[in-house]
């Protein structure tokens with residue numbers, strides 16, 4: 001059994017803790033990652049205690065120097081961890097007391113690890129949202145750069161993985177730009193809801209020593225103070241929101257990864273991946289595998305799993321703080337790391353992607369123009385439903401006679417409808433087909449040019465305001 005003497009909460013215990021529980025209970029292995037936030041919280045709290053007249057300016061000054069020294073040790077990897085350090089809050093307070101002497105023991109006056117951890121977590125999430133935003137923007141910039149010169153580069157557009165209508169590479173790439181822009185919005189929302197200070201809520205009922213919470217909020221860069229101390233110490237909605245936004249971003253990344261895996265396969269060869277983002281086979285010398293993209297696709301399951309895991313932890317908890325809440329950190333950190341790496345890997349893949357315009361054009365199936373043929377009849381007065389039926393019969397005729405729509409003789413067209421004239425063959429042109437879809441948001445070059453301008457404006461504006469912890 002380990003002794004309770006050195007413990008922050010040792011007073012009421014006469015027996016020691018089972019070593020297994022000691023290890024099971026400790027969060028230091030992973031929450032040490034939040035040391036910056038923890039120290040920032042203590043610096044602000046020390047200043048608030050001084051303002052409340054609970055400590056002298058001299059004591060506060062000693063604490064601030066001491067906290068700076070502890071931060072410096074942590075920064076340089078010189079901090080010596082102790083067996084007694086259950087979590088980052090205890091480790092910092094223990095070391096501070098070693099540095100400044102027994103006066104360090106006053107720092108926790110009116111404060112609980114419950115409002116402390118909630119504060120650290122919110123600070124961490126706000127910063128994480130900012131960092132993810134930067135990586136999302138970098139990926140979106142890469143998509144935009146690849147799209148810009150490919151407004152007239154044709155490729156088949158698919159539905160159900162069947163060739164459907166002709167599109168351009170630029171239009172295809174920009175479809176992902178807008179997904180990632182929505183992801184940015186979700187991280188912005190997450191950061192905005194995390195931007196509320198829990199410190200000064202105490203264990204659950206509030207702070208009895210008169211700290212000015214608005215002062216604390218200003219010091220720590222929070223936009224507001226929480227309205228209810230019980231809610232403040234028990235709330236982890238912002239962690240769920242972060243992992244949920246991360247999950248959706250991973251879904252988008254996995255979706256792009258899946259497309260590019262298919263497009264780089266021998267069956268398509270629309271794109272080729274750079275050597276720097278592929279790996280070889282230990283057995284087959286010719287192989288160049290898209291492991292980078294497969295891992296991004298695979299890790300999507302990992303992040304969505306973290307989301308369901310945390311929701312299951314939160315479900316059915318009684319009010320305010322329960323130790324179950326310690327289980328919020330690993331899913332949060334892991335989701336952040338996984339998303340950030342996946343965004344960077346994908347940005348690397350996209351930035352070095354080579355497109356084969358010839359290969360994509362060669363793969364265009366003339367049946368991609370079937371809708372254009374129906375539109376030809378509609379332009380000559382036939383109701384669309386009937387035109388759809390007529391073209392369906394022509395497709396069947398092509399299949400039967402093993403011809404393409406341009407090889408099929410005009411007589412065969414006219415057997416299905418008198419409205420067909422010589423000029424029907426002019427419809428069978430992929431570039432012309434692309435140009436017809438000129439409505440807002442369509443794939444026609446002029447519409448895509450407007451889309452590019454909108455995308456550039458989106459990236460230029462809307463910078464997330466700096467929320468640095470400092």
Ligand code: ARG
Pocket residue numbers: 027031087113114117321323325326327
């Ligand atoms: N390590 C704890 C956590 O992550 C800190 C809060 C502990 N509070 C408590 N009352 N035991 O949630």
